[in-house]
Amino acid sequence: xxxxxxxxxxxxxxxxxxxxxxxxxxxxxxxxxxxxxxxxxxxxxxxxxxxxxxxxxxxxxxxxxxxxxxxxxxxxxxxxxxxxxxxxxxxxxxxxxxxxxxxxxxxxxxxxxxxxxxxxxxxxxxxxxxxxxxxxxxxxxxxxxxxxxxxxxxxxxxxxxxxxxxxxxxxxxxxxxxxxxxxxxxxxxxxxxxxxxxxxxxxxxxxxxxxxxxxxxxxxxxxxxxxxxxxxxxxxxxxxxxxxxxxxxxxxxxxxxxxxxxxxxxxxxxxxxxxxxxxxxxxxxxxxxxxxxxxxxxxxxxxxxxxxxxxxxxxxxxxxxxxxxxxxxxxxxxxxxxxxxxxxxxxxxxxxxxxxxxxxxxxxxxxxxxxxxxxxxxxxxxxxxxxxxxxxxxxxxxxxxxxxxxxxxxxxxxxxxxxxxxxxxxxxxxxxxxxxxxxxxxxxxxxxxxxxxxxxxxxxxxxxxxxxxxxxxxxxxxxxxxx
Ligand code: HEM
Ligand SMILES: *[C@@H]1O[C@H](CO)[C@@H](O)[C@H](O)[C@H]1NC(C)=O
Numbered sequence: 001x002x003x004x005x006x007x008x009x010x011x012x013x014x015x016x017x018x019x020x021x022x023x024x025x026x027x028x029x030x031x032x033x034x035x036x037x038x039x040x041x042x043x044x045x046x047x048x049x050x051x052x053x054x055x056x057x058x059x060x061x062x063x064x065x066x067x068x069x070x071x072x073x074x075x076x077x078x079x080x081x082x083x084x085x086x087x088x089x090x091x092x093x094x095x096x097x098x099x100x101x102x103x104x105x106x107x108x109x110x111x112x113x114x115x116x117x118x119x120x121x122x123x124x125x126x127x128x129x130x131x132x133x134x135x136x137x138x139x140x141x142x143x144x145x146x147x148x149x150x151x152x153x154x155x156x157x158x159x160x161x162x163x164x165x166x167x168x169x170x171x172x173x174x175x176x177x178x179x180x181x182x183x184x185x186x187x188x189x190x191x192x193x194x195x196x197x198x199x200x201x202x203x204x205x206x207x208x209x210x211x212x213x214x215x216x217x218x219x220x221x222x223x224x225x226x227x228x229x230x231x232x233x234x235x236x237x238x239x240x241x242x243x244x245x246x247x248x249x250x251x252x253x254x255x256x257x258x259x260x261x262x263x264x265x266x267x268x269x270x271x272x273x274x275x276x277x278x279x280x281x282x283x284x285x286x287x288x289x290x291x292x293x294x295x296x297x298x299x300x301x302x303x304x305x306x307x308x309x310x311x312x313x314x315x316x317x318x319x320x321x322x323x324x325x326x327x328x329x330x331x332x333x334x335x336x337x338x339x340x341x342x343x344x345x346x347x348x349x350x351x352x353x354x355x356x357x358x359x360x361x362x363x364x365x366x367x368x369x370x371x372x373x374x375x376x377x378x379x380x381x382x383x384x385x386x387x388x389x390x391x392x393x394x395x396x397x398x399x400x401x402x403x404x405x406x407x408x409x410x411x412x413x414x415x416x417x418x419x420x421x422x423x424x425x426x427x428x429x430x431x432x433x434x435x436x437x438x439x440x441x442x443x444x445x446x447x448x449x450x451x452x453x454x455x456x457x458x459x460x461x462x463x464x465x466x467x468x469x470x471x472x473x474x475x476x477x478x479x480x481x482x483x
Pocket of ligand 2: 197198199200201202458459460461469470471
């Protein structure tokens with residue numbers, strides 16, 4: 001038996017032997033047949049990619065679970081990948097992930113139409129309505145969490161506080177309509193979603209053990225059922241975008257069950273990142289008193305000029321200090337891959353004038369977290385949170401960053417890039433701003449242990465959007481100015 005397996009492995013090695021040709025990037029297959037570097041990659045992709053970068057430079061090809069992935073880490077050369085949708089296809093790999101994570105297969109014409117529709121809702125005339133609805137839900141949920149006449153501190157993990165509130169408010173705004181409809185309880189959706197979220201990376205990599213797989217599938221099934229009513233009703237004021245999305249699916253002959261699966265994917269896309277982003281921002285502020293003071297000072301100027309309870313919906317209210325602190329937070333904690341499949345052989349021109357051949361069937365992957373975001377050549381002491389990193393001396397927005405003496409087109413990329421970038425960016429920023437404003441203006445919020453440090457990053461989530469902490473940061477809060 002052992003001999004048979006060894007022989008198979010050996011045979012496999014011979015059949016699939018791949019050599020680097022001179023025009024191709026450096027090739028690093030790893031020692032384990034087929035798997036290659038998959039284990040190290042899954043455990044801590046950032047550490048692994050940094051190790052390879054040190055060994056091979058800004059471009060190299062690694063073997064990961066039978067696939068060859070070329071990592072490109074020179075941000076000056078990113079445009080050559082992002083702008084070539086003919087040779088480098090976005091949808092193929094997206095479909096693989098969709099099937100693995102959501103058990104979802106959609107017809108091919110869909111993405112472009114759905115994207116146009118979402119743009120009209122998230123970037124267009126509907127945006128102010130969405131923002132104020134989000135503000136109302138946030139305020140309602142915060143008050144329910146901690147009534148205004150409460151005088152005692154409430155203790156909670158900051159991650160759970162942020163994720164829980166923002167998820168439920170986002171669900172009510174985009175999926176559930178007003179709370180007094182007979183809609184599904186947002187807390188139930190959140191509880192199930194959190195479980196699902198825990199399986200996400202393993203679902204994507206196909207590394208769940210048999211028992212885990214059963215649990216993951218039953219959680220996913222419960223979410224499909226909970227989401228079934230969402231977006232059904234056209235004339236409810238809520239979720240017109242979801243109604244339009246379902247309509248599009250229907251036009252393409254997508255059945256009811258598949259529609260639910262697609263709605264879970266949208267729940268992930270729209271709710272999975274905002275809570276963790278708000279957590280990291282508040283965690284950095286609470287552990288950096290100077291930064292917290294600066295943001296509070298800016299907010300207090302606004303609270304003096306605004307009387308309305310629903311503030312900051314207006315884009316014209318400028319908050320450069322907050323914006324810089326948020327951008328700095330995202331620089332340190334937004335870690336998506338940008339992946340493309342090579343559908344026809346391509347010569348990749350690098351910014352330094354060199355050229356590399358990309359093989360058909362391989363994948364190309366950018367990891368902006370490593371560069372530009374954590375690149376010491378671009379940001380001095382890149383591990384450090386500096387709230388004013390994106391401000392000029394005169395307080396205006398700092399946009400110019402350099403690598404190798406050359407101005408960068410992309411100095412951070414938390415929202416992806418090109419036509420596949422995030423359509424929810426302005427809504428997400430506005431939401432986080434409203435939330436942080438409410439907490440810092442209407443509540444006293446502090447660390448339970450004043451010497452507590454920011455939690456470690458859960459390294460298994462590199463590549464899947466916003467990072468999450470290992471464990472939580474205990475805080476206490478209570479309403480301010482009780483009369
Ligand atoms: C801090 C919060 C957020 C971050 C960091 C973020 C980041 C991203 C990134 C990197 C992508 C590209 C994914 C890819 O390349 O496949 C993306 C796509 C997307 N985001 Fe966001 N996002 C955030 C919040 C939101 C919100 C609040 C919404 C909805 C209102 C939203 C809606 C979407 C949608 C619909 C897509 C898919 C676009 C497409 O069809 O290609 N996002 N987001
Ligand atoms: C880290 O993230 C993975 C995937 O989401 C999860 O399964 C695991 O429990 C997390 N670990 C900790 C310590 O939070």
